[in-house]
Amino acid sequence: MFRRIFLSFWAGLVLILVIGVGVTLAVTSARLHALDGVSSARLTQEARAAGRDGTDALQRWVRRTEARYPTLRVFLVDPQGRELLGRRLPVRLRDWAGLNLAQTVAQWQALRTEALPGAASAHRRAPVPVPDSWWNVPAVESAGGAVHFALFLPFDSSAYEVLGVPYVLVLLFLCAVLVSGAICWVVARHITRPLLAVQHGLRGLAGGALDARLGPALAGRRDELGALAADFNATAQRLQELVSAQERLLRDVSHELRSPLARLRLALELARRDRQGPAAQLDRIERECDRLEGLTGQVLRLARLRDPQPVRGQPLDLAALVGDTLADVAYEAEATGKAVAWQAPPAAVPLQGVAAELSSMLENVVRNALRFTPPGGRVDVSLQADAAQVRIAVRDRGPGIAPELLGQVFTAFFQADPARAGGHAGAGLGLSIAQRVAQRHGGDIRLANRPGGGLVVEITLPR
Structure with a gap:
């Protein structure tokens, strides 16, 4: 499992790395070659042609050109440094334009003056040369005499030029593989180490070491392995x-x-x-x-009755079942001078269960209560039911049980004090059997000492 997890994680990260580098190189190459065949001279000619139709046409040309070439930005700045579309210049262009724009404007005005020597030629345009470099600043005149200077910002490839060096890609690939391998090794070890500890513990249990336990460092983890x-x-x-x-x-x-x-x-x-x-x-x-x-x-x-699976009983009337069981027990109790008082509910109490097991459970509890009841005493049995559960209470008038022994009375063969049983010997299995029956029916049994003496046993069963 360690090798599988390690190699799976590692292969996945390497694959992601290869795909990422490939996509990055493809995108970078596409962006670097996006302006192939595009020259600043041609763009300047297009701008001057659009400027003949006015400033609005020149603005539309700027937007259309930037949409056509996403890696190129075009800024038209007037002699006062204001951009045609009202945009802020990037920092590198702003610094460069601040140093060179005034000089460029002066050169353009000088060329225009030389081309217009007399007043008779006042309406002739200056033959401004078309630039052959992205970094020249050509003048673009528009209808009405406005003039703007074009600043071209092509895609800056300096940050990606390092990828063109062969050994750089190799070093990047090796670094990514080594780093991802180390991380995957740690992750895989982090997962499989607890599993090995669990495997060791299971082998100990299989070998008979029932005291085998996993340490608190592992059991205290807040994840699935913990x-x-x-x-x-x-x-x-x-x-x-x-x-x-x-x-x-x-x-x-x-x-x-x-x-x-x-x-x-x-x-x-x-x-x-x-x-x-x-x-x-x-x-x-x-x-x-x-x-x-x-x-x-x-x-x-x-x-x-040790089978932990719940029983699949048949519909029965619990009130009638309790009454029939107590009738037999009361008949035997009369021979010893004791009595069983049964408070029957006014209506039937339907329940799903196994009649023989429920009858045996109640019989064991009542016989145990009669065993500790002195001669002439009485055991009271009552049945209460609501929509969720039924409760059978058995109250005797015996000596009770020491509080520290209440948790042990359901242990097989446990006898709190055989001397209190009034001479009736018992093996200590009755309450254990009764508890198993109640649990198999989804219920439970609880014991408590009565304030006036004696013991109360409460059996709870779900409806």
Whole structure:
């Protein structure tokens, strides 16, 4: 990529240089040769012929001549230094005319006097010679006796004469190539250097170095390459978090599985020793197997819900779904002396979603609230909806959670204080599953401690 960018920029600049020099030379040559075949003597004759028709005709001739020859300017100045069209003379002509115009006028008057020796010849014109150089000042008489002196300013080629020297063009070309090459090298290096750094970082990630990051000098740039470096760092950080979470999940799963397996071995050993009454040990084995089955199901469910793609659900009535889910949970809660209070909305709440996932999400949240609610307590559930979203609030009357632990409750296998659970064991996966379901439906879950005690869990879902 470096070679491609470098050579592309360089070739482009060289091409522009060649085209520019060629066009400049062509234009310069055309301007230098624009007056070929044009002489001051012929122009003087044309001016004198136009002057016979008066001053207005002479003015028209000046304008017509300058339009015909863009590289030539013609100024007609009277003996007092006033230009026929009222224009200011260029500086070089003004300085030159100030030194030579008076002398030219005197010479013209002397020639005219010599050509008119007597009063009888008063109406004869002086035979003023026609000049053969651009820098002579011919006299142009017009009808009525007015006289003007012609000042010709042909194209000044002195600034372009240097281009005619062969080695000058070669030096200009080499200088342009070297300068453009150096600039293109710097630009190409400026672009490809960060890309090489990103490539090195990607190879580090592929090799397992999840802590690979691009430096602040690159990530802090205010251009597309800086944005690429910032995205790389964010991606690497996210990958490291995901891998760390995966490793932590495996450790937690192995820890959670180790306890029931140990109890299973103990129950089997006791069953072998107690040959007359193994029924109690078999019941114990059955409970541990059920626990293992439930834990495995939750882990698999959490793994399936890791898909970040949003779900494509079916239309459903969220109010009816919440009511049916809470009816089953409330029936189980009555056995422990607890209650679930449900405030149903007055009308149906249509929503797009997966009914099984939404029901599981609400069930996990409410079961978690009942787990920390003391006997005789109550869990309140409410549903509010507007045009943009729906909010499900679950409020318990348990001990709450320490503020510094609120950000960790959705971590898999996290348990703030198992001792507060009232003797109900849990793996710490319910809220993690509930959060994944809400996120897959485009929503979120937030927790907060209630001022009077307990915890409020708010589920927000878009309409």
